[in-house]
Amino acid sequence: MNSIIPPNQERIERENIALSRKEGRLLRPADHYLIQVLDPSFQGDLVEIDDPVPTGRQVLTAAGKIPAERHLLLLIDDKGVLEEVNLDEPVDVYQRGVEQFIAFDSDRLFYVALNGRRFPWGQASIREDVLRQVGGIAEDHAIWLERRNEPDQILADGQSVDLDEPGLEKLYTQPKNWQLNVQGVMVDSGQPTILARDALKAAGFNPDKGWILVLKVKGEPKQSINMDDVVDLRKPGIEKIRLTPAEINNGEAAAVSALDFSLLEQDVAYLKHLGLNWETRLAGARRWLIIRDYALPSGYNHAQVDLAIEIPTAYPDAKLDMFFVHPALTLANGSGIGQTESRENILGSVFQRWSRHLNGITRWNPLTDSVITHLAVVEESLLREVGQ
Amino acid sequence: MSASNYNLPYKLALSEAHHAQLREHLFPGDGLEAAAIILCAQSATHRYVVNRILPVDHASCRVRSPDHISWPGTAIEAAIDLAEANNLSIVLIHSHPGGMLGFSAIDDDSDHEVMPALFEASELPSILHGSAIMTPNGAICARLYDRQLASTSFSAVHCAGDELLTWEASGQGGVMQRPMAFSAQMASDLKHLTACVVGVSGTGSIVVEQLARLGIGRLILIDFDEIEFKNLNRIVNATLEDARNGTAKVARFASAVRLYRDDIEVLPLKASIASREAIELAGLADVLFCCVDSYEGRQLCDRIAAAFLQPLFDVAVTIPTRQTNDGVAIGDVCGRVDYVKPGGSTLADRGVYTPETLRREYLRQAAPDEVTEQVAEGYIEGIADEAPSVISLNMRAASDCVMEFIARAYPFRQEPNQRRARTVFSLAAGEEELISETDFNRVPNPHLARGLIEPLLGMPRFSPSKVKA
Numbered sequence: 001m002n003s004i005i006p007p008n009q010e011r012i013e014r015e016n017i018a019l020s021r022k023e024g025r026l027l028r029p030a031d032h033y034l035i036q037v038l039d040p041s042f043q044g045d046l047v048e049i050d051d052p053v054p055t056g057r058q059v060l061t062a063a064g065k066i067p068a069e070r071h072l073l074l075l076i077d078d079k080g081v082l083e084e085v086n087l088d089e090p091v092d093v094y095q096r097g098v099e100q101f102i103a104f105d106s107d108r109l110f111y112v113a114l115n116g117r118r119f120p121w122g123q124a125s126i127r128e129d130v131l132r133q134v135g136g137i138a139e140d141h142a143i144w145l146e147r148r149n150e151p152d153q154i155l156a157d158g159q160s161v162d163l164d165e166p167g168l169e170k171l172y173t174q175p176k177n178w179q180l181n182v183q184g185v186m187v188d189s190g191q192p193t194i195l196a197r198d199a200l201k202a203a204g205f206n207p208d209k210g211w212i213l214v215l216k217v218k219g220e221p222k223q224s225i226n227m228d229d230v231v232d233l234r235k236p237g238i239e240k241i242r243l244t245p246a247e248i249n250n251g252e253a254a255a256v257s258a259l260d261f262s263l264l265e266q267d268v269a270y271l272k273h274l275g276l277n278w279e280t281r282l283a284g285a286r287r288w289l290i291i292r293d294y295a296l297p298s299g300y301n302h303a304q305v306d307l308a309i310e311i312p313t314a315y316p317d318a319k320l321d322m323f324f325v326h327p328a329l330t331l332a333n334g335s336g337i338g339q340t341e342s343r344e345n346i347l348g349s350v351f352q353r354w355s356r357h358l359n360g361i362t363r364w365n366p367l368t369d370s371v372i373t374h375l376a377v378v379e380e381s382l383l384r385e386v387g388q
Numbered sequence: 389m390s391a392s393n394y395n396l397p398y399k400l401a402l403s404e405a406h407h408a409q410l411r412e413h414l415f416p417g418d419g420l421e422a423a424a425i426i427l428c429a430q431s432a433t434h435r436y437v438v439n440r441i442l443p444v445d446h447a448s449c450r451v452r453s454p455d456h457i458s459w460p461g462t463a464i465e466a467a468i469d470l471a472e473a474n475n476l477s478i479v480l481i482h483s484h485p486g487g488m489l490g491f492s493a494i495d496d497d498s499d500h501e502v503m504p505a506l507f508e509a510s511e512l513p514s515i516l517h518g519s520a521i522m523t524p525n526g527a528i529c530a531r532l533y534d535r536q537l538a539s540t541s542f543s544a545v546h547c548a549g550d551e552l553l554t555w556e557a558s559g560q561g562g563v564m565q566r567p568m569a570f571s572a573q574m575a576s577d578l579k580h581l582t583a584c585v586v587g588v589s590g591t592g593s594i595v596v597e598q599l600a601r602l603g604i605g606r607l608i609l610i611d612f613d614e615i616e617f618k619n620l621n622r623i624v625n626a627t628l629e630d631a632r633n634g635t636a637k638v639a640r641f642a643s644a645v646r647l648y649r650d651d652i653e654v655l656p657l658k659a660s661i662a663s664r665e666a667i668e669l670a671g672l673a674d675v676l677f678c679c680v681d682s683y684e685g686r687q688l689c690d691r692i693a694a695a696f697l698q699p700l701f702d703v704a705v706t707i708p709t710r711q712t713n714d715g716v717a718i719g720d721v722c723g724r725v726d727y728v729k730p731g732g733s734t735l736a737d738r739g740v741y742t743p744e745t746l747r748r749e750y751l752r753q754a755a756p757d758e759v760t761e762q763v764a765e766g767y768i769e770g771i772a773d774e775a776p777s778v779i780s781l782n783m784r785a786a787s788d789c790v791m792e793f794i795a796r797a798y799p800f801r802q803e804p805n806q807r808r809a810r811t812v813f814s815l816a817a818g819e820e821e822l823i824s825e826t827d828f829n830r831v832p833n834p835h836l837a838r839g840l841i842e843p844l845l846g847m848p849r850f851s852p853s854k855v856k857a
Contacts, residue, residue: 313849314683318750319743
């Protein structure tokens with residue numbers, strides 16, 4: 001039956017049909033041909049046949065599926081269409097460009113439709129990854145099972161579809177809806193990549209609140225990312241973005257950045273002039289001027305404190321008000337101080353709030369008031385409590 | 389913005405006070421020419437603002453005649469020293485008592501002598517210096533030179549007082565006439581203007597729609613926000629699809645405007661006005677519309693308008709409520725339009741925002757736990773309503789705002805505009821209250837006409853030093 005082989009060609013020992021098609025060349029006449037016979041999981045080895053136009057029985061026998069009567073055979077043609085091959089039906093492998101068969105240990109066929117195209121299957125279930133191979137479905141598409149009277153079901157990785165149910169199982173594909181876990185909130189993304197900032201927003205977190213972002217990927221050390229970094233959701237193992245408030249605890253790191261924001265020029269000159277050890281620090285969205293080792297008048301339980309003054313973004317058009325000290329102060333004789341009950345955690349230290357305000361007559365004036373005048377308020381308040 | 393800047397016409401803006409000072413000095417009443425030196429900062433590459441004026445003493449001039457003046461070069465030395473600190477441009481101005489709004493051959497020759505000296509004194513390679521003429525009717529024309537002494541005329545000189553004055557030389561030694569309000573000529577005149585709208589939401593979107601349809605030449609739109617479903621009942625041009633996609637408000641308008649205007653340039657910026665990028669873009673504008681809903685936004689617009697000498701139109705609406713036995717009821721339905729001229733009383737002077745409200749707003753954002761009154765101060769006071777149905781109120785207020793602009797640029801009112809520094813309307817009472825510029829206490833504004841001198845707007849938050857924020 002091998003009259004199709006041009007007689008003038010030299011015969012070779014073995015010809016791999018799949019390989020020749022892949023390389024786009026004509027089959028060479030050979031003593032043996034190699035075809036692929038797959039199992040229902042789409043795994044399989046090359047099988048050797050002597051005849052380029054084998055019958056179903058010949059293919060099954062060559063693949064060791066004996067007796068052939070107990071098996072079913074499908075072929076996959078060059079367009080990816082599946083078709084049943086009867087036992088005594090010859091398949092012109094050479095002409096039709098068939099290099100793959102699927103053999104089933106089964107005696108009845110099932111049918112399934114994928115994106116409107118019906119194909120046979122030799123067992124009662126088909127796996128998601130096999131469907132992908134059969135249908136040539138890209139990774140960025142998901143497979144959905146159509147259902148009646150309930151929402152269609154997305155197939156998880158490796159999940160099987162039961163074909164034994166009444167009626168034809170209909171499947172369709174759609175671009176995957178990418179998902180990311182942001183601090184326990186699942187965020188859907190139409191795109192395979194997402195800006196960290198957008199992910200936070202979608203999860204309902206305010207991205208401007210000063211978070212430290214940690215991206216966790218399975219099997220990798222956790223990595224810090226920025227709000228404007230792009231997370232690639234296609235990357236396997238992406239688990240979640242974890243949020244940590246951007247507060248910095250006490251420690252050596254604290255000395256690294258002394259200036260997170262600017263003050264007025266005259267403020268800086270004044271603080272330098274006084275020889276104070278000061279820094280401006282962001283704690284989340286809050287902006288603190290912190291003066292270290294600020295010397296106190298006598299009469300308190302401490303000789304010096306860290307002094308914090310909150311500087312609003314619109315300063316000096318926005319006024320300064322109150323101040324905070326760490327550690328908390330009492331009078332040296334043990335008495336407490338009025339309007340200092342409230343506590344504030346500033347960069348890991350607990351500060352005592354002194355609720356001191358300009359009185360009704362003296363209002364904040366953006367043209368003349370500044371850190372300099374506010375320090376006068378601080379000093380006056382501290383002196384007043386100890387009767388100086 | 390750099391690319392679109394390239395072919396822009398040069399604009400010069402000065403404050404009413406500087407204009408008055410110049411006019412008084414240049415026309416002392418003797419019919420003879422007089423001179424002054426103007427120091428200019430920039431609000432954008434092609435827009436200059438008069439920062440300071442140094443009059444040249446009449447007595448020190450060697451020659452003063454009706455058509456000629458010769459003044460001492462020593463006066464320039466003082467100007468050079470002042471200009472150097474902030475890379476200011478120096479513009480020499482003198483009067484033409486005869487009324488010719490244009491440069492004579494003598495003026496040209498004189499400039500070619502003086503300009504090289506000015507450039508010699510400056511290190512900055514890109515700096516431009518220039519000269520200007522003022523005529524008895526107060527009109528000014530001006531031009532700039534580069535180091536090769538190639539000159540470019542300012543296409544227009546703007547002075548925003550109670551009226552928005554614009555002088556464009558007609559080419560025949562005169563000044564172009566202002567067109568009549570609401571005429572077709574007004575539309576073509578508006579084509580030469582750039583307006584910046586900050587906040588493109590409830591009122592802002594309607595202001596934008598009006599300006600675009602009126603014929604404004606260039607629109608700068610600044611808003612950080614995206615369209616949400618709750619906005620659809622009050623942002624014109626916003627669609628369901630925009631809400632689904634979270635389309636930026638400015639992007640929606642940039643594309644919507646182009647559906648009916650092909651001769652308009654829209655520069656949308658999705659950013660907070662509290663950003664360097666937004667402030668620098670706003671510097672291109674001839675007129676500023678503030679349609680934001682925050683104190684900080686208004687504070688920044690106030691500073692921008694002062695620093696860049698832009699007339700500012702600020703619009704707001706509010707629905708005060710009151711408590712009744714049956715619950716909360718409408719107290720009033722109000723709108724407010726403020727017109728701020730550069731050097732006039734600011735929004736701060738008028739109490740639109742205060743050091744207290746700014747601090748409270750900062751705390752509400754940075755440390756919400758610190759603030760006790762948690763009810764969002766939305767349209768309806770005391771009611772946290774995400775989607776109040778207020779488009780009719782917004783339209784009224786936005787219309788009043790744009791009408792205020794038209795009345796200033798193309799005057800049509802029977803009463804002086806000066807009486808309408810602020811207009812407040814109450815729909816509940818059916819009243820309109822006018823507040824005059826003289827009703828407000830004005831404090832000195834150290835940021836007036838500073839242009840882009842650092843720190844930007846004179847605010848420490850924009851200090852260019854090596855700090856992170």
